[in-house]
Amino acid sequence: MITYSRDDDGIVTLTLDDPGQSANTMNATYVAAMSAAVDRLHAERDTVTGVIVTSAKKTFFAGGDLPSMARATPEDAPALFKLLSTIKGDFRRLETYGRPVVAAINGAALGGGLEVALACHHRIALDTPGTRLGFPEVTLGLLPGAGGVTRTVRMLGLAPALTTWLLTGRRYRPADALAHGLVDALASTPAEMLTQAREWILANPDAAQPWDREGYRIPGGLPAAQLPAYPATLRKQLKGASLPAPEKILATAVEGAQVDFETAQVIETRHLITLLTGRIAKNMIGALFFDMRAVNGGLARPAVEVPPATRVAVLGAGMMGAGIAQACAKAGLPVVVKDVTPELAARAAGPGITTTADVADLAGCDVVIEAVFEDPALKRDVFAEVLPVVAPDALLASNTSTLPITGLAEGVSRPGDFIGMHFFSPVGKMPLLEIVVGARTSDAAVARAFDLGRRIGKTPIVVNDGRGFFTSRVIGTFIDEAIGMLAEGVPAPSIEHAALQAGYPTGPLALADEVSLTLVQRIRRQFEAASDSYERLPSHELVDAMVDKHDRPGRSSGRGFYAYGEEKRTGLWDGLVSLATPEGRSVPLADLRDRFLFAEALDAQRCLAEGVLRTAEDGNIGSILGIGYPAWTGGVLRFADQHDDFRGRAAELAARYGDRFAPV
Structure with missing residues (x-):
């Protein structure tokens, strides 16, 4: 030694x-x-x-x-x-x-x-x-x-x-x-x-x-x-x-x-x-050492030999597209970014990056990552435009955060090569990559996406298809719970403080503003349209009122749950009180904290039971790195496993606040 x-x-x-x-x-x-x-x-x-x-x-x-x-x-x-x-x-x-x-x-x-x-x-x-x-x-x-x-x-x-x-x-x-x-x-x-x-x-x-x-x-x-x-x-x-x-x-x-x-x-x-x-160190070592090592080591990567990426095409030069292009270029990969005009494409310019409005410039690219607006028809159109030009066996990836990959793959001639690569914003700082496997995605496509993710320095989790996949679905549960509390009459400051005291990096109402209430509304309406049994909640009514009645769509517009001045939050909006149930109710702070932690943990357990999550390790790492689940828990599924009486506490919350807390 x-x-x-x-x-x-x-x-x-x-x-x-x-x-x-x-x-x-x-x-x-x-x-x-x-x-x-x-x-x-x-x-x-x-x-x-x-x-x-x-x-x-x-x-x-x-x-x-x-x-x-x-x-x-x-x-x-x-x-x-x-x-x-x-x-x-x-x-x-x-x-x-x-x-x-x-x-x-x-x-x-x-x-x-x-x-x-x-x-x-x-x-x-x-x-x-x-x-x-x-x-x-x-x-x-x-x-x-x-x-x-x-x-x-x-x-x-x-x-x-x-x-x-x-x-x-x-x-x-x-x-x-x-x-x-x-x-x-x-x-x-x-x-x-x-x-x-x-x-x-x-x-x-x-x-x-x-x-x-x-x-x-x-x-x-x-x-x-x-x-x-x-x-x-x-x-x-x-x-x-x-x-x-x-x-x-x-x-x-x-x-x-x-x-x-x-x-x-x-x-x-x-x-x-x-x-x-103590318990907390074991939780954190379990997730951030053992689970991380397993995930990065290829726990969910199919055991197939695949060629490495050599040239990447990114479709869309917005914030996400530019971030993805920069991550690939930083890893030494040649990148071509295409948008509808040269001026729009130039937003993604940088070392190792070529920008263009001409689809012919994508010739020979063996990876395509689409990062356009969350509209299925638009996504199908951009893939249809580039498929005749790029390499015949190119990996076809969509950076969607919620749209089912299986449905998007119906618009391409090679669904086996089609996969979801959900990056997180800002791409340069967020370490997680959520790889989403559609019904017809091949093992080779999963392995290629995984290897590309590791090459550009991301921690890739692999999940199966489903609306919202894992991360967007579970963080939606977190935001829904907070807005539901607001509708019940729980004071907004108490909601935000409860989440922070539980260890979340930001309050859920502030997070909803960052995501934008317009996007929250649009995703929920997509869910409603796709399901005959989608339950409408008080939180949905409140979001609709915020967007449609009060014109407060979120931070990007300077108006949301918070008021903004000079691009900074200046405080919670005074009008929130008028949106709550008049009688309201007093909720213990411990219940508020547990409602956040349990809502996400229970939904993660459902994701595992339904096969959306392939491994518990992916769920734990994805929850910490991707959606801000408190690191002290060791991850969303480990929180449930190590809790002294998870099922008992969940049943208690279900009796007080609704069947969504019923143990899985």
């Missing part, structure tokens, strides 16, 4: 190289090897002038051993405390060794990997495109517990450590990590990095950590007057949601800053163990 070599200058290089994994992690193999390496360093101290810690992998160190973390129970707390104390003890023996220690960071150093580097006196990062440094633990419901909080606070000061590194989960490029204080130097090649490391060791024989030098004070001191404001600031950042990981990170940082280093380490360990043995 760790190769130990000493050169003629007495510099020892510890090379991390786990023989059983493609990346180094803080597993049992590492722990034993690091203890042995530090033991040997101390035994041979008189012959050592310095130490370089580096890696033989493509990355430096991937972080903690998440599979073992996910199994931790409260009964494991004593063993976890002992394990963490061993890891921290070895780091402490390394940084107090009395010889300069340099981290030569030859690739990504995330979480535990960055903690390895922080236990060194000097950090040199290889400045390559793939190198990232950061503490993603907060995004998994954890905290950096191998000294990460303690050292970062002592290195940078309380506020910079929290706001830049610990609470954000951000992964920084080497230059940004240098600017933000956790990296000391950059190198352009591995050889240069090791040369810099040796030179620094020889120039700094008395190196020590700042906190081990006499007279050390935390940068900026302890802002005693500001300490009471930290919890309030965090609460504001979390929009009222109660999430244990950021709260524990704040507590660890503030408590640890007021005691000596060793005591701070113990505080950090105890807070991490509380998170490790």
